[in-house]
Amino acid sequence: MPVSNGTEHGLGHKDDSPVSNDNATVLGALILSLVFLVGVPGNLFIAWSILARIKQRSVTTLLIFNLACADGFLMAITIFFIVYLAKQTWVFGEAMCKALFYLCNTNMYASIFMITLMSVHRMVVVVLPRRVSSKVSRKIMKRVIVGTWALVMVISIPSLVFRGVREDNDDGWNTTKLVCVANHTLPQHVRFHYALETTAGFILPYAVIITCYVLILRRLRKTQFRRKVRSEKLILAIVVMFGLFWLPYHVINMLQVAAQWYPEGSEARETLDKISSNSRAVTSALAFISSCANPILYTFAGKSYIRQNGFAFMARLFEGTSLDQTRTKKNKDTEGLSNADSTNGAGPPLISAKMADKH
Template sequence: MTNITRSFHTFKPNDTNHEDDSVVSNDFSTTLGALILGLVFLLGVPGNLFIVWSILARIRQRSVTTLLILNLACADGFLMALTFFFIIYLATQTWVFGNVMCKGVFYLCNTNMYASIFLITLMSIHRMLAVVFPRRVSQRITRKIVRRVILGMWVLVMLISLPSLVFRDVRIDSDDRNKTRLVCAPNHTLPRHVRFQYAFETVCGFFLPYVIIITCYVMILRRLRKTKFRRKVRSENLILAIVVTFGLFWLPYHVINMMQVAAEWYPEGSKTRETLDHIAKSSRAVTSALAFISSCANPILYTFAGKSYMKQNGLAFMAKLFESTSSEQSGNKSRVMGKDEHYR
């Protein structure tokens, strides 16, 4: 309770830098967000656990794509498990888990957000290298190198998620009916802190990765046109579906981030600032819940992609899907290399 009391003294109602931007600041948004997260939890936790089990128990020779999908499922599954805390938070409209958990849960959420988009980016880069530089990829990119890259990525995401650990605390807030509640909310004391955290999060966790992903796919398309190899393979479609799904569900969240950044550039009390603040506060719970959907959507995508294997392979259909994508990529590399030799 000492930390909570300290937070209360730090964020006084008359403080000009006080932010009422917790995810429980709007009743409708809170209720809708809790319903979405409940559905996400029921679908996402068992779905991602099934993917992890399929890869670890059923696949011995794991390709680069399979290793990346395994790590993505671990990140998504862990993120889905954290929704339990947010469901209770939104349903009760008060944070009951203490200040340490307030910081820790949001830090882990940010870590897994970065991990998800970085792993998707690595999938796109690997796909580009396999098509554009097939000979070099087959000779130099080994599973050992990939494991080191993935380990380095996890260290990186743990470091760049630190702002969410620093800029968050439990505080005591009161609503329009003078009802007090505990909220786990940002503790920015200066406008530049708001601009830094949300801009950094959107640039590193969305904008830059998507620039890399789009660049990769432009290079893939140019290469395939040049070699006249136009047949799409299952792995290409699957990775593209993962990329598009992540972008659709995370875009609203980052739009809200940018609204909060933009609001801080306007003077205190201006109508534009109040409008942007109102939109951000009233939409934060829903956009955050929508972002969580992307982590439970991947098992659904894999299920649709592997439905042709269900009758023959039963519960092993997911493993069969990943094995087939690996063999398709190997065959694709060989065909592109053959075309390369022909054009030389």
């Protein structure tokens, strides 16, 4: 997870530490500082808007609340990584090294899984018959969310196992630094750790998300109600933004995995290790941006409510996503009436026309 080592120590060779590249370290610290200042109050405001302003919370709102909690907690602990990059030495001890990176991974998985659940839920509402989608109640979704948090806590365990503090000698300045780095004793550990992180935290979720939106688009093309509802637009924007900011991080993961297939000391392995080491601080900091970007995204999406509702604009935006779900179900009912009337030779139904004008 963030600010991790670009190469794996304990495999019989020494490489650059995650804070050895001054330019990347300064840039990473700057990005994390901005992320902290925006992300912490932004996600707290989202959580407060949902808890204090919304009485009837839709499934989408519950998922957005959990996403804000995951992102907000991740933003809160960035202060430790800012200090790490600024001092260029780890001052928080072995236990904090393991715990903080474990929490980072937990919230990374939680964020993408919540976004995946949003996409699956929208697919169920839009694509599946009403008798199926109506069963996806808030009570069921709450159980799914609890199960999701339990799952992410389990699959983040490698961050506890493969993480530790070691001394790193800086020959140029004749000093010794403490660095919190991944500590894999075998090449197989490297491949398992980072392949799991990228597969479970990026590839598989995005495969599910893309499948959901393909099904949604196919469904919308078959119906006369082609207006894109607010929740589809908002969730799709969250998905795209998450992918853009996390893709560089997972590319570096795959470069580290690829490096382990080359013999130790080979030119290809040294090149991949160097790229990973020099890029980790920046790509990890970019990954953090996705967690502070959502409040900004919601603000732009709900700007039409700001003048009328003031600080309650975020609640009005999320209430709108709940209304979209109701509208989608109404549209399905109307479509069914339209098909029945057409079969009876009654021509375009008046009800359908009224519903189309209404929505």
